[in-house]
Amino acid sequence: MTFDKTASAGYLANHMARLFAHGLQQRIQPLGLAPAQFMTLLELWDADGLTQKQLRDRLDVEQATMANTLRRMERDGLIVRRPHPDDGRAQQAWLTPAARALRAAATDAARDQNARALADLTEAEAAAFLDLMRRVIRTLRAAEDGEPPPDPA
Amino acid sequence: MTFDKTASAGYLANHMARLFAHGLQQRIQPLGLAPAQFMTLLELWDADGLTQKQLRDRLDVEQATMANTLRRMERDGLIVRRPHPDDGRAQQAWLTPAARALRAAATDAARDQNARALADLTEAEAAAFLDLMRRVIRTLRAAEDGEPPPDPA
DNA sequence: CAGGCTTGGATAGCGTGCTATATTCATGAT
DNA sequence: ATCATGAATATAGCACGCTATCCAAGCCTG
Structure with missing residues (x-):
């Protein structure tokens, strides 16, 4: 019955995504994006x-x-x-043309945000991290079109 | 200038979090949550x-x-x-009392969602994944109260 | 004790996600 | 040609995140 949120992938994913989004938003807001x-x-x-x-x-x-x-x-x-x-x-x-002109600045901002977020990981860890996220995404996507969520009865 | 979203931690984090949230929402909506x-x-x-x-x-x-x-x-x-x-x-x-009564069913739903999401990972990979997310969260939180985002000049 | 700063909370306004529903056009079968 | 079905988009309404503002209560200092 106990539930440790710091051991919950979904909770951590939500928290991490909020932090990523906030960082990106701060960086691209000056560009009007x-x-x-x-x-x-x-x-x-x-x-x-x-x-x-x-x-x-x-x-x-x-x-x-x-x-x-x-x-x-x-x-x-x-x-x-x-x-x-x-x-x-x-x-x-x-x-x-305005949107085309933003490309370099915006992608730089996003790369910068990613780099900061992963700054404490080694290259190998960062690569593993991206790979794990891609695999979890694939699993969740498969679960969505495959089985509808089971009746919790 | 090119930017591969499938190699962007922020993009993957956002996508993954949406999939997690959707799965959880499906499971706890019947509980009114x-x-x-x-x-x-x-x-x-x-x-x-x-x-x-x-x-x-x-x-x-x-x-x-x-x-x-x-x-x-x-x-x-x-x-x-x-x-x-x-x-x-x-x-x-x-x-x-209604909220107290939901505890078991809701935490079961969340555990189930987490288990499905990580179903294709080994135990060791899942543990590493949680650890990586915790570390990235810590880094991003530190960056937020520490340095304001750098001027992209 | 008065005035000002801080702190807890509420509210307005907006972006981004969702579901559910309506509308419009395309297409294939009769 | 018509009619049903399907596909592409729009819209309403909601949850949940954010920023910015405002109010009220606490608190500290002169």
């Missing part, structure tokens, strides 16, 4: 003109979340959305 | 009658976040708040 906008820009910097569907597949967020993030990015002048030439339902998101 | 409420209950199950300040120190969230979570918990009949006997500014949060 928010964390989810940065995450989305990472995709668009590599492949401009993606649809909402393509973005949410790449970022693994729900459709409504992606729609809201894109709306804020359009509001903030980071993207424009134009109708998809071949599909009247879809839109493509195109970067504005 | 939300993740932050569960996290708060973990403290109160151990030490009933804590103040908002004590809770936020233990959980490392901002004061406003804790205030809102407690308001929802009171609304949902999980706690009652009564004035602190020695300090007219403070209140103590006391568990209702």
